[in-house]
Amino acid sequence: MSIPVLDRTAQTEHPVLDVLADRWSPRAFDAETPIDEAKLASALEAARWSPSANNSQPWRFVVARRGSALHHGIHSALMGFNQAWAGNAAVLIVAVAETATEDGTPVHYANYDLGQAVAHLSVQAHHDGLVVHQMGGFDREAIRPLLGLDERFAPVSVIALGELGDVDALPEPLAQREVAPRVRRSIDETVLLSA
Amino acid sequence: MSIPVLDRTAQTEHPVLDVLADRWSPRAFDAETPIDEAKLASALEAARWSPSANNSQPWRFVVARRGSALHHGIHSALMGFNQAWAGNAAVLIVAVAETATEDGTPVHYANYDLGQAVAHLSVQAHHDGLVVHQMGGFDREAIRPLLGLDERFAPVSVIALGELGDVDALPEPLAQREVAPRVRRSIDETVLLSA
Numbered sequence: 001m002s003i004p005v006l007d008r009t010a011q012t013e014h015p016v017l018d019v020l021a022d023r024w025s026p027r028a029f030d031a032e033t034p035i036d037e038a039k040l041a042s043a044l045e046a047a048r049w050s051p052s053a054n055n056s057q058p059w060r061f062v063v064a065r066r067g068s069a070l071h072h073g074i075h076s077a078l079m080g081f082n083q084a085w086a087g088n089a090a091v092l093i094v095a096v097a098e099t100a101t102e103d104g105t106p107v108h109y110a111n112y113d114l115g116q117a118v119a120h121l122s123v124q125a126h127h128d129g130l131v132v133h134q135m136g137g138f139d140r141e142a143i144r145p146l147l148g149l150d151e152r153f154a155p156v157s158v159i160a161l162g163e164l165g166d167v168d169a170l171p172e173p174l175a176q177r178e179v180a181p182r183v184r185r186s187i188d189e190t191v192l193l194s195a
Numbered sequence: 196m197s198i199p200v201l202d203r204t205a206q207t208e209h210p211v212l213d214v215l216a217d218r219w220s221p222r223a224f225d226a227e228t229p230i231d232e233a234k235l236a237s238a239l240e241a242a243r244w245s246p247s248a249n250n251s252q253p254w255r256f257v258v259a260r261r262g263s264a265l266h267h268g269i270h271s272a273l274m275g276f277n278q279a280w281a282g283n284a285a286v287l288i289v290a291v292a293e294t295a296t297e298d299g300t301p302v303h304y305a306n307y308d309l310g311q312a313v314a315h316l317s318v319q320a321h322h323d324g325l326v327v328h329q330m331g332g333f334d335r336e337a338i339r340p341l342l343g344l345d346e347r348f349a350p351v352s353v354i355a356l357g358e359l360g361d362v363d364a365l366p367e368p369l370a371q372r373e374v375a376p377r378v379r380r381s382i383d384e385t386v387l388l389s390a
Contacts, residue, residue, distance in 0.1 A: 014233070014240040016319050019212075025246050038209070044386065045209040048379050050314065051220050053331045057380050062388045070390035096387065109331055112351060115310030119245065123318060124211050136248045136304055147388060156307060184243050185252050191239065192291065193257045193342060195265035 010182055023126045025133040027174050030163040031088035039128040046124030052113035058098035059117040062147050066090050077142040082135050084171055090162035100152040114156055133160045205377055218321045220328040222369050225358040226283035234323040241319030247308040253293035254312040257342050261285050272337040277330050279366055285357035295347040309351055328355045
């Protein structure tokens with residue numbers, strides 16, 4: 001099978017930064033190249049400087065490099081199609097929300113602010129030539145014991161991070177999805193009210 | 196009172212994009228300059244191309260320009276210190292999460308993905324010379340009737356967007372906070388486990 005090369009740049013109605021227009025979530029990860037540790041550090045640093053409600057910073061990360069038992073364990077907890085491709089990623093990161101403070105107070109913006117931090121991580125990684133694909137489909141009960149998390153922390157997403165791989169190496173249905181154009185709802189439908 | 200000029204660039208341990216290192220959340224907004232509509236459109240476009248679980252795009256926005264009844268209403272619903280400064284912002288945007296689909300299915304990643312979209316919006320706006328300050332402190336019951344939202348939509352944050360104003364125009368306690376250095380937990384404390 002030969003997959004056509006596709007320009008994944010978003011068809012934007014208004015100009016945006018290249019790193020935002022070009023960013024996408026591939027499934028074809030390079031299975032050989034180890035992670036560039038400097039780029040990984042910059043990605044985490046980008047997350048670090050994300051904004052949060054009252055600067056609460058309710059994000060934590062578990063970082064697993066390919067070949068480690070932790071990477072294997074996280075990969076094993078992925079569900080459905082994610083199993084078929086995400087194991088190739090040089091790094092699997094579990095994004096963890098601090099859902100309550102040490103004294104038990106709920107952190108209402110934990111998921112929202114975790115999302116912001118992961119967005120910053122993704123933008124930095126993409127700028128540095130890495131690719132990112134976030135997954136919500138994983139077995140939370142299977143992942144929790146691997147991470148030894150306190151009750152107040154919740155694993156929210158698993159982030160595949162690494163270099164882009166060969167689309168031809170993906171199983172057929174995934175390869176077809178890989179080359180589909182990026183689509184989004186229009187701005188007009190997203191803005192409910194404008195005054 | 197004279198406020199010293201402060202370089203707000205983050206003291207990063209590892210290099211990150213300038214737009215991420217420089218971004219911060221001011222309270223001093225220019226109260227005169229109308230929003231640059233092209234920059235506002237680019238900020239919303241950046242949010243549009245954010246990633247989301249199964250491309251569900253569970254974000255909506257309500258956009259209110261200074262001088263409109265909607266801007267006035269949103270400003271009136273802000274709580275605490277936010278009242279004192281946010282009314283100056285050229286635009287107040289209510290970030291809204293789609294918490295359930297039309298058939299009532301819960302959208303588990305609504306807040307997380309809304310956070311990502313707002314992060315993209317913020318990065319684009321900052322790149323374009325605007326500033327952004329997100330607020331969680333507002334009266335949800337007061338805001339809801341202004342927006343005419345269906346039950347399945349939840350207002351999550353209010354985003355002040357506009358040009359940077361004069362710190363000296365802020366009330367004293369806010370002016371002092373405005374020039375405090377940006378601080379974050381270290382990466383070592385944020386990464387719970389690394390393998």
